[in-house]
Amino acid sequence: MSASIPQGIADEDIGGPAQPLLSIRGLVKHFPIKGGVLNRTVAVVQAVDGIDFDVAKGETLGIVGESGCGKSTTARLLVRLIDPDAGEVLYDGLKIGAQDGLDLREMRRHVQMVFQDSFASLNPRLTIEDSISFGPKVHGLGAKEAKARARELLQQVGLNPNLFVRRYPHELSGGQRQRVNIARALALRPRLVILDEAVSALDKSVEAQVLNLLQDLKAELGLTYVFISHDLNVVRYMSDRVMVMYLGRVAEIGPVDAIYGNPRHPYTKALLSAMPSMDPDARTQEAPIAGDPPNPINPPAGCRFHTRCPFSEPVCAAKVPDLAAVAGDAKHAVACHMNVAGSGHSRTAGAA
Amino acid sequence: MTGPLVSVEGLRVLFKSADRTVHAVNGVDFALQPGEVLGLLGESGSGKSVTLKALLRLLPASRTTLSGKVTVAGHDVLSMDERALRQYRGGVVSMIFQEPMLAFDPVFTVGDQIAEAVMRHEDVGRAAARGRALEMLERVRIPSAKRRLDAYPHEMSGGMRQRAMIALALACKPQLLLADEPTTALDATVQIQILLLLRELQKEFGMAVIFVTHDVGVAVEVSDRMAVMYGGRIVERGSAADVIRRTAHPYPQGLLASTVHGAMRGTRLEAIPGAPPDLSRMPTGCAFAPRCRLADDTCRSVAPPIAALAPGHEAECHQPRVLSA
Amino acid sequence: MSAASAAVSSEAGQVPVASRGYWSNVLRRLARDKVAMACLAVLVLILLAAIFAPLIAPGDPYRGSIIRRLRPIGTEGYPLGTDELGRDMLTRLIYGGRLSLFMGIVPVLNAFLIGTFLGVVAGYVGGKTNMAIMRTIDVFYAFPSVLLAIAISGALGAGIFNSIVSLTVVFIPPIARVAESVTTQVRNLDFVDAARASGAGALTIIRVHILGNVLGPVFVYATGLVSVSMILASGLSFLGLGTKPPEAEWGLMLNTLRTAIYVQPAVAALPGAMIFVTSICFNLFSDGLRSAMDVKL
Numbered sequence: 001m002s003a004s005i006p007q008g009i010a011d012e013d014i015g016g017p018a019q020p021l022l023s024i025r026g027l028v029k030h031f032p033i034k035g036g037v038l039n040r041t042v043a044v045v046q047a048v049d050g051i052d053f054d055v056a057k058g059e060t061l062g063i064v065g066e067s068g069c070g071k072s073t074t075a076r077l078l079v080r081l082i083d084p085d086a087g088e089v090l091y092d093g094l095k096i097g098a099q100d101g102l103d104l105r106e107m108r109r110h111v112q113m114v115f116q117d118s119f120a121s122l123n124p125r126l127t128i129e130d131s132i133s134f135g136p137k138v139h140g141l142g143a144k145e146a147k148a149r150a151r152e153l154l155q156q157v158g159l160n161p162n163l164f165v166r167r168y169p170h171e172l173s174g175g176q177r178q179r180v181n182i183a184r185a186l187a188l189r190p191r192l193v194i195l196d197e198a199v200s201a202l203d204k205s206v207e208a209q210v211l212n213l214l215q216d217l218k219a220e221l222g223l224t225y226v227f228i229s230h231d232l233n234v235v236r237y238m239s240d241r242v243m244v245m246y247l248g249r250v251a252e253i254g255p256v257d258a259i260y261g262n263p264r265h266p267y268t269k270a271l272l273s274a275m276p277s278m279d280p281d282a283r284t285q286e287a288p289i290a291g292d293p294p295n296p297i298n299p300p301a302g303c304r305f306h307t308r309c310p311f312s313e314p315v316c317a318a319k320v321p322d323l324a325a326v327a328g329d330a331k332h333a334v335a336c337h338m339n340v341a342g343s344g345h346s347r348t349a350g351a352a
Numbered sequence: 353m354t355g356p357l358v359s360v361e362g363l364r365v366l367f368k369s370a371d372r373t374v375h376a377v378n379g380v381d382f383a384l385q386p387g388e389v390l391g392l393l394g395e396s397g398s399g400k401s402v403t404l405k406a407l408l409r410l411l412p413a414s415r416t417t418l419s420g421k422v423t424v425a426g427h428d429v430l431s432m433d434e435r436a437l438r439q440y441r442g443g444v445v446s447m448i449f450q451e452p453m454l455a456f457d458p459v460f461t462v463g464d465q466i467a468e469a470v471m472r473h474e475d476v477g478r479a480a481a482r483g484r485a486l487e488m489l490e491r492v493r494i495p496s497a498k499r500r501l502d503a504y505p506h507e508m509s510g511g512m513r514q515r516a517m518i519a520l521a522l523a524c525k526p527q528l529l530l531a532d533e534p535t536t537a538l539d540a541t542v543q544i545q546i547l548l549l550l551r552e553l554q555k556e557f558g559m560a561v562i563f564v565t566h567d568v569g570v571a572v573e574v575s576d577r578m579a580v581m582y583g584g585r586i587v588e589r590g591s592a593a594d595v596i597r598r599t600a601h602p603y604p605q606g607l608l609a610s611t612v613h614g615a616m617r618g619t620r621l622e623a624i625p626g627a628p629p630d631l632s633r634m635p636t637g638c639a640f641a642p643r644c645r646l647a648d649d650t651c652r653s654v655a656p657p658i659a660a661l662a663p664g665h666e667a668e669c670h671q672p673r674v675l676s677a
Numbered sequence: 678m679s680a681a682s683a684a685v686s687s688e689a690g691q692v693p694v695a696s697r698g699y700w701s702n703v704l705r706r707l708a709r710d711k712v713a714m715a716c717l718a719v720l721v722l723i724l725l726a727a728i729f730a731p732l733i734a735p736g737d738p739y740r741g742s743i744i745r746r747l748r749p750i751g752t753e754g755y756p757l758g759t760d761e762l763g764r765d766m767l768t769r770l771i772y773g774g775r776l777s778l779f780m781g782i783v784p785v786l787n788a789f790l791i792g793t794f795l796g797v798v799a800g801y802v803g804g805k806t807n808m809a810i811m812r813t814i815d816v817f818y819a820f821p822s823v824l825l826a827i828a829i830s831g832a833l834g835a836g837i838f839n840s841i842v843s844l845t846v847v848f849i850p851p852i853a854r855v856a857e858s859v860t861t862q863v864r865n866l867d868f869v870d871a872a873r874a875s876g877a878g879a880l881t882i883i884r885v886h887i888l889g890n891v892l893g894p895v896f897v898y899a900t901g902l903v904s905v906s907m908i909l910a911s912g913l914s915f916l917g918l919g920t921k922p923p924e925a926e927w928g929l930m931l932n933t934l935r936t937a938i939y940v941q942p943a944v945a946a947l948p949g950a951m952i953f954v955t956s957i958c959f960n961l962f963s964d965g966l967r968s969a970m971d972v973k974l
């Protein structure tokens with residue numbers, strides 16, 4: 001490794017392997033919609049409304065959900081591009097922004113993000129080299145070392161530094177630009193990378209290249225990923241655990257095989273059976289659920305999925321279901337009244 | 353009617369600008385029978401959307417050079433004048449888009465716009481046209497259709513708007529529907545609803561459909577026949593099963609191998625190396641040769657012939673090898 | 678480097694293309710714009726003439742002669758005739774370019790610096806700061822620019838320095854507005870978020886990521902204002918609020934010669950023609966620069 005940035009407290013692993021790299025507790029973000037002459041708040045988008053989850057060291061947590069489910073807001077909260085209204089984010093056991101916790105600037109070195117739009121996320125006036133070396137320079141690395149690091153990273157993401165350092169973003173293809181964005185995110189040697197729809201805008205043949213690259217980098221650098229996508233196939237391929245979000249809340253979370261093989265939430269089931277068939281002789285015959293996802297402004301009360309759920313009962317509209325472990329699998333949790341014995345739903349785990 | 357509804361022969365589309373000439377479509381031939389659904393599969397820059405727009409002559413005339421022969425229901429599309437085109441668009445052929453807000457005028461209600469389209473193409477009064485609009489909204493399963501007639505486009509949700517656009521496109525009972533990635537911007541649970549709706553309406557109306565998409569799964573869901581485009585040409589075509597299961601051209605083979613599906617965890621994806629061709633500097637031989645594992649000198653210098661593999665199943669390749677999946 | 682990344686190296690599809698920076702691209706496109714280049718040539722000519730006035734002017738701009746007043750164009754020794762005090766018109770037009778160009782460029786340059794600063798701060802910080810800066814600017818914007826320039830000059834008194842101050846104040850609001858709107862657009866792009874996520878402070882982000890994308894469009898807009906500034910400055914001189922006689926300045930010359938409009942119309946129109954040509958050239962050059970910068974990336 002080339003010359004290093006001044007060391008911070010969290011550079012070494014403090015909490016030990018059992019301590020989750022990221023712990024999210026009760027995270028809330030509401031966006032007010034201002035309007036009228038007096039610019040008063042007329043409505044609130046409940047983008048993220050009380051979510052809890054952990055990301056273990058070295059794993060990939062996939063987050064799936066439809067538009068408006070809050071997955072992108074979650075990504076921005078994790079890298080603190082926006083501040084949460086409530087809840088806490090612990091990085092390796094340290095509270096971010098707190099007195100005895102981890103300084104925000106320090107946290108930025110450890111948590112980085114790759115955006116969906118490969119073009120908008122690169123400054124059109126900067127060369128590739130300047131874009132990648134910007135972060136290290138901000139953290140005090142000399143110009144020469146920062147440039148050396150940019151070349152090293154380009155090599156690592158599969159771009160020949162001699163050909164690319166002096167290029168501008170518009171001279172690159174979408175796949176190449178996304179590689180540069182990945183290199184930029186790695187420039188501060190982070191431990192956690194948030195990938196927000198990072199491959200969604202790429203063509204399939206290029207997407208596969210970038211997915212391979214992400215897997216290689218993870219193994220080489222011992223990274224932890226939060227992989228956000230609307231593509232269930234890609235999330236299944238990348239993730240160790242998967243979190244399904246619906247309208248700002250967690251619907252289900254668990255190991256990838258449990259989520260895809262034994263989904264417990266009716267929404268997860270619907271999402272999985274809505275995937276187009278790849279078999280011309282076994283095309284989908286019936287849509288799993290009807291209607292559009294409701295607007296996150298004034299979402300339904302109780303379980304937010306109850307308006308589209310085939311098993312909806314009065315209790316679903318009345319009470320918010322807690323995220324609770326599925327019987328027999330402590331790692332697999334679901335927020336559904338049918339999962340909880342005695343919840344008042346006729347199809348509870350016991351009754352069914 | 354006997355013979356194909358759509359016949360496209362040697363279609364070429366060039367875009368000229370001061371700096372360069374883009375060869376967007378480079379000799380596309382296909383025919384479509386009435387009531388048949390063709391899935392046109394390709395990545396960005398493959399020429400799939402341009403081909404579709406050429407069928408409706410929607411490309412900006414000043415920068416575009418069209419050549420070849422396009423016949424749709426007896427109309428010679430490339431030689432039509434503006435007046436004939438107006439009758440042709442929406443009457444014989446109509447189109448649905450990825451972004452439904454493009455199809456609607458934001459200042460008129462959905463019902464008025466559908467009624468307007470009906471009156472433009474058929475000799476009916478306003479009341480009858482509104483009746484047709486209501487009928488169409490019901491047929492695309494818009495709940496409380498009567499109320500929605502007076503809704504403005506922005507008052508509808510994404511999936512609803514997509515349905516309304518389909519209603520608008522089908523209001524004059526076209527013989528051919530062109531669909532340009534109509535489900536790409538939709539959520540997964542909504543996408544499948546729209547795909548099933550299109551399949552159902554296609555049968556009900558007996559119309560032919562050309563469905564452009566970059567998503568193999570979506571193409572499989574809707575198509576009777578499929579054609580895969582690359583570098584402005586159709587490189588493989590056949591029944592959906594031919595193209596998916598008995599793939600012969602290395603490009604669709606690579607595309608299928610690199611498309612993540614099912615339980616592939618832990619395996620390395622077989623990505624196609626390189627990037628799609630620069631359409632302003634097309635290679636002389638096979639456009640896919642620079643990325644192809646099997647390419648030899650012939651591939652790089654001579655344009656590939658059409659290899660017939662089975663009735664209706666063709667691949668444009670010097671060395672097609674059927675890989676059974 | 679590991680074997681795995683060596684393998685992907687060939688996957689990324691690398692085509693070596695000669696790399697050109699954004700600005701060299703802009704210059705290349707600008708060089709192909711014949712109108713813009715012709716205008717640039719005229720402007721350079723006028724500027725050089727003004728700078729080297731003592732070397733190239735045939736006479737003394739202040740020495741007149743009562744007996745040679747208002748000679749027509751083409752008089753021997755006075756190729757462009759003489760003015761109402763018998764001074765050589767060619768000499769005075771060459772010297773007059775000094776002050777006129779100065780009055781065209783300096784206020785816009787001042788306003789460019791101050792207006793861009795205000796606009797970028799308002800656009801980047803947003804919220805209440807934006808509100809405070811932009812609403813204050815709107816107050817100035819509400820007055821027609823001519824009226825505002827006259828009012829401020831009138832209050833401060835005649836003179837070159839005061840004219841520059843008043844014209845600077847006139848041009849700050851439009852420039853700040855353009856800078857604010859461009860900044861707001863750029864600020865919402867992902868690369869600014871990426872820079873924030875890497876821990877950079879606001880000043881660094883503005884310096885590295887915002888200014889590079891904002892200065893260009895604002896500069897183009899400002900070049901278009903130079904002609905306005907020249908005309909306004911001439912107007913102030915015309916009203917007696919700018920330069921004072923016997924200085925040579927095109928606006929002032931136009932003013933003092935207006936009494937001769939019936940005697941020697943061609944001579945009297947010369948300063949006006951200079952103002953016209955220079956402003957047109959600035960405007961057309963600015964248009965050329967705008968379209969050269971409007972590269973679809």
